[in-house]
Amino acid sequence: MSRLDTREKLAILADAAKYDASCASSGTSKRDSRDGKGIGSTEGMGICHAYAPDGRCISLLKILLTNSCIFDCHYCINRKSSNVRRARFTAEEVVQLTLSFYRRNYIEGVFLSSGIIRSSNYTMEQIVEVARSLREDHDFRGYIHLKTIPDADPELVRLAGVHADRVSINVELPTERGLQRLAPEKDGTRIEGAMKDVKLAIDDRQDAKKRYKSAPSFAPAGQSTQMIVGADSANDRDIMLKASSLYDRFGLRRVYYSAFSPIPDASAVLPLNRPPLMREHRLYQSDWLMRFYGFTPVDVVNAAGDDGMLPLDIDPKLAWALKYRDNFPVDINRAPRETLLRIPGLGVKAVNRIVTSRRWRRLRLDDVARLSVSLAKIRPFIVTEDWRPTLLTDRADLTKWVKPQTQQLELFGA
Numbered sequence: 001m002s003r004l005d006t007r008e009k010l011a012i013l014a015d016a017a018k019y020d021a022s023c024a025s026s027g028t029s030k031r032d033s034r035d036g037k038g039i040g041s042t043e044g045m046g047i048c049h050a051y052a053p054d055g056r057c058i059s060l061l062k063i064l065l066t067n068s069c070i071f072d073c074h075y076c077i078n079r080k081s082s083n084v085r086r087a088r089f090t091a092e093e094v095v096q097l098t099l100s101f102y103r104r105n106y107i108e109g110v111f112l113s114s115g116i117i118r119s120s121n122y123t124m125e126q127i128v129e130v131a132r133s134l135r136e137d138h139d140f141r142g143y144i145h146l147k148t149i150p151d152a153d154p155e156l157v158r159l160a161g162v163h164a165d166r167v168s169i170n171v172e173l174p175t176e177r178g179l180q181r182l183a184p185e186k187d188g189t190r191i192e193g194a195m196k197d198v199k200l201a202i203d204d205r206q207d208a209k210k211r212y213k214s215a216p217s218f219a220p221a222g223q224s225t226q227m228i229v230g231a232d233s234a235n236d237r238d239i240m241l242k243a244s245s246l247y248d249r250f251g252l253r254r255v256y257y258s259a260f261s262p263i264p265d266a267s268a269v270l271p272l273n274r275p276p277l278m279r280e281h282r283l284y285q286s287d288w289l290m291r292f293y294g295f296t297p298v299d300v301v302n303a304a305g306d307d308g309m310l311p312l313d314i315d316p317k318l319a320w321a322l323k324y325r326d327n328f329p330v331d332i333n334r335a336p337r338e339t340l341l342r343i344p345g346l347g348v349k350a351v352n353r354i355v356t357s358r359r360w361r362r363l364r365l366d367d368v369a370r371l372s373v374s375l376a377k378i379r380p381f382i383v384t385e386d387w388r389p390t391l392l393t394d395r396a397d398l399t400k401w402v403k404p405q406t407q408q409l410e411l412f413g414a
């Protein structure tokens with residue numbers, strides 16, 4: 001590896017990190033340095049800007065310790081056989097870079113991942129050292145998200161959680177079959193084993209916190225993971241069932257879905273084209289249905305077609321409603337909150353407003369119009385004091401009526 005200066009390394013390693021979408025900073029505890037102690041804060045908008053290859057702004061601040069790797073995952077631009085320029089930071093260089101960016105107000109924290117150098121344990125030690133030094137040597141109070149390395153010693157993963165706000169390990173692909181084909185050196189069972197260890201450590205610390213206020217925290221922003229969409233033959237049903245199982249078993253805060261981006265010098269086993277970005281969007285919408293709208297994983301996968309794929313032209317909540325029309329129309333004035341949440345076009349905020357307003361009087365169509373974003377989208381599915389969609393939900397052409405013409409129906413409208 002030729003000698004590179006910091007700027008060159010930064011260019012290579014920040015660019016190499018852009019393929020990872022799992023770096024949101026939500027959900028951690030509040031810390032700041034307004035009392036004059038330490039440096040940094042977990043508050044404020046975002047952490048640092050990073051862009052996915054398709055131009056989406058997906059997070060702030062992220063770099064790799066190195067883009068060299070001893071593994072050869074087919075979908076990864078940093079794989080051993082990839083012909084890319086390599087660079088490597090020392091742990092101390094990442095610490096100094098983070099501090100200097102922080103002082104200049106460029107960033108609010110650090111998201112650190114890495115290719116695997118020498119061994120999983122050696123790489124994990126370097127990553128942990130960055131977080132340890134920031135926290136202990138520099139009293140850094142900003143956000144730290146560490147990506148854990150597959151097969152790293154559980155003690156190192158535990159140390160990562162002691163210093164980081166969030167830790168994550170990517171499952172990468174929803175099926176073991178896909179993993180064996182595209183990332184043969186990775187083992188789904190061991191990846192899930194690491195997630196289980198993190199969950200147990202988080203649970204232990206939460207119990208300890210209830211008993212002792214001063215108990216040290218462990219990954220207060222929890223753990224997350226990422227799945228690549230469209231690199232293998234897994235359909236949306238496989239992906240959603242996997243996500244739901246991960247949420248249930250390991251208490252994940254987030255599962256991120258990242259549409260596969262064709263990479264330069266790609267392996268021949270990969271598809272030539274990226275999946276439609278709308279597919280990624282539909283998966284996020286389905287994820288929200290499970291986390292915030294009371295949909296079961298079975299409900300969500302039932303919204304998919306026979307091929308296991310979610311429709312791209314309508315959102316999954318509308319797809320479910322059109323498939324299970326006997327659940328509609330829903331009486332806005334009587335239905336329980338969980339049933340209101342199933343109405344296409346009604347978001348959580350609108351449902352909360354409806355539930356509050358109907359305590360005082362029976363709601364009319366005009367009231368629903370005021371409390372929601374678009375009445376046209378909701379009307380076929382509801383009953384109000386002055387409105388009943390006679391047999392509308394039986395119409396063969398209902399999809400045409402409710403399908404957005406120029407703009408996607410907003411699942412999460414206010």
Ligand code: SF4
Binds near residue numbers: 073079114
């Ligand atoms: S282990 Fe990570 S960095 Fe290495 S090739 Fe696989 S995905 Fe890429």
